[in-house]
Amino acid sequence: MLYKFTDETEISNAPISTSLLAKLQRDILTGKFKPGQKLTEQDLCREYEVSRTPLREALRQLEADGLVENILNRGSFVIGMSDQDYNDLFEMRKAYEVQAVEWAIDRITEEEMERLEEIFEFMEFYTMRNDIEKMQVINSSFHQAIYEASHNRILQKQLSVYQNYLKYKDPERVYEDNYLSTVLQEHRAIFKAFTDKNAREGALAMEIHINRAKERHCR
Amino acid sequence: MLYKFTDETEISNAPISTSLLAKLQRDILTGKFKPGQKLTEQDLCREYEVSRTPLREALRQLEADGLVENILNRGSFVIGMSDQDYNDLFEMRKAYEVQAVEWAIDRITEEEMERLEEIFEFMEFYTMRNDIEKMQVINSSFHQAIYEASHNRILQKQLSVYQNYLKYKDPERVYEDNYLSTVLQEHRAIFKAFTDKNAREGALAMEIHINRAKERHCR
DNA sequence: GATTGTATAATTGTATACGAAAATACAATT
DNA sequence: AATTGTATTTTCGTATACAATTATACAATC
Numbered sequence: 001m002l003y004k005f006t007d008e009t010e011i012s013n014a015p016i017s018t019s020l021l022a023k024l025q026r027d028i029l030t031g032k033f034k035p036g037q038k039l040t041e042q043d044l045c046r047e048y049e050v051s052r053t054p055l056r057e058a059l060r061q062l063e064a065d066g067l068v069e070n071i072l073n074r075g076s077f078v079i080g081m082s083d084q085d086y087n088d089l090f091e092m093r094k095a096y097e098v099q100a101v102e103w104a105i106d107r108i109t110e111e112e113m114e115r116l117e118e119i120f121e122f123m124e125f126y127t128m129r130n131d132i133e134k135m136q137v138i139n140s141s142f143h144q145a146i147y148e149a150s151h152n153r154i155l156q157k158q159l160s161v162y163q164n165y166l167k168y169k170d171p172e173r174v175y176e177d178n179y180l181s182t183v184l185q186e187h188r189a190i191f192k193a194f195t196d197k198n199a200r201e202g203a204l205a206m207e208i209h210i211n212r213a214k215e216r217h218c219r
Numbered sequence: 220m221l222y223k224f225t226d227e228t229e230i231s232n233a234p235i236s237t238s239l240l241a242k243l244q245r246d247i248l249t250g251k252f253k254p255g256q257k258l259t260e261q262d263l264c265r266e267y268e269v270s271r272t273p274l275r276e277a278l279r280q281l282e283a284d285g286l287v288e289n290i291l292n293r294g295s296f297v298i299g300m301s302d303q304d305y306n307d308l309f310e311m312r313k314a315y316e317v318q319a320v321e322w323a324i325d326r327i328t329e330e331e332m333e334r335l336e337e338i339f340e341f342m343e344f345y346t347m348r349n350d351i352e353k354m355q356v357i358n359s360s361f362h363q364a365i366y367e368a369s370h371n372r373i374l375q376k377q378l379s380v381y382q383n384y385l386k387y388k389d390p391e392r393v394y395e396d397n398y399l400s401t402v403l404q405e406h407r408a409i410f411k412a413f414t415d416k417n418a419r420e421g422a423l424a425m426e427i428h429i430n431r432a433k434e435r436h437c438r
Numbered sequence: 439g440a441t442t443g444t445a446t447a448a449t450t451g452t453a454t455a456c457g458a459a460a461a462t463a464c465a466a467t468t
Numbered sequence: 469a470a471t472t473g474t475a476t477t478t479t480c481g482t483a484t485a486c487a488a489t490t491a492t493a494c495a496a497t498c
Contacts, residue, residue: 234480234481234482235481235482236481269482270482270483270484271482271483271484272481272482272483272484273481273482273483291489292488292489292490293489293490293491294490
């Protein structure tokens with residue numbers, strides 16, 4: 001009976017647990033829920049207006065991601081990400097981004113190369129336009145395209161997870177001077193390695209890019 | 220003193236979804252469920268004698284691990300691990316094991332060093348005894364001790380996940396000639412790098428170890 | 439025979455019910 | 469005041485109920 005009163009303005013073709021997972025990730029990573037904090041199921045149900053079943057499914061996924069810890073009969077507790085964790089994560093991400101670009105340069109198909117080129121051209125365009133919002137999205141697409149070109153399913157998934165972890169980290173820092181053009185240069189160096197088909201060059205360019213990103217985000 | 224090296228995958232006092240997750244991981248990775256296969260909830264409920272709630276929670280965790288894919292209103296399908304996936308995973312694991320040993324050698328505490336030494340001595344003992352079963356467990360403990368000594372929470376978790384993925388991969392191959400003494404030599408080289416406090420040496424030894432392990436398992 | 443439409447069954451997504459464990463409140467005791 | 473014991477409430481883990489979607493069976497049509 002209650003089904004008939006669901007909010008039909010929000011057309012969602014995903015189960016509640018999926019969209020809920022994204023919201024909980026966001027609210028943990030943005031610090032709305034603090035590390036150590038107890039996540040009481042009923043409270044969350046009220047807050048997100050969902051029932052316990054999808055909520056618990058989302059909590060189990062957060063647990064698999066390591067953002068939440070579950071203690072038997074006592075509930076879920078926020079783990080979250082410490083500064084140390086972000087530092088560690090950047091180092092781990094660097095290792096994989098470098099591997100990804102090496103593999104990608106060796107394995108990229110013509111189609112994938114065209115797509116990467118297209119993305120890079122959009123990057124140049126939106127950098128000129130100084131459209132930071134669009135750049136956030138295209139930046140993600142650029143890296144994602146490299147992951148795909150690596151033709152390594154597991155690497156691709158893992159790096160996507162890392163992107164998710166990092167996307168809420170100090171997003172306002174992007175407004176600093178020369179942010180866009182600096183990042184564009186770094187991406188250009190990576191893209192050039194693809195046109196040169198030089199994996200070593202790509203690895204170096206990516207290492208520089210991630211190191212700079214780490215400095216930008218972690219100070 | 221063997222209680223220190225017991226296989227902790229079987230936790231008696233844990234929610235059903237946790238032990239069920241381990242069983243499902245095993246049954247997917249050992250090929251009982253084939254890639255592409257539909258996992259019907261009710262069938263699984265009957266087979267594992269659980270209700271749908273903990274089953275679905277386990278399925279959501281498998282989904283987060285990438286072993287299962289969920290399609291809205293159509294159910295869960297096995298992804299599993301292809302030969303290519305195992306190859307990729309070994310390369311990814313290598314990158315992280317090398318990082319882990321580098322960090323661990325720089326950061327290991329005296330206590331952790333004593334523990335590592337103890338584990339290594341048990342390794343020597345059970346290699347002499349040719350006790351393959353015990354060695355499997357201690358081998359895992361040795362690597363786990365290094366993960367802990369790296370003092371990187373995220374790395375530790377990720378490498379544990381990889382160990383889980385790999386532990387069902389061709390376990391019978393360990394019965395080949397000189398398996399135990401070969402592995403002991405590789406581990407000795409890694410352990411020596413710890414006593415030498417030489418991270419570079421440790422990285423090289425670990426790289427060799429993982430490469431050999433990959434050859435042994437993937438051929 | 440192939441195709442379409444429709445009724446039925448099966449399965450999923452979600453909500454709720456219920457027993458068990460843990461947290462809490464509070465009186466009794468020291 | 470601090471501590472212990474107990475009753476009550478809360479919360480969790482699990483089972484089950486129900487609505488919505490998808491799959492299946494099968495008759496009607498071409």
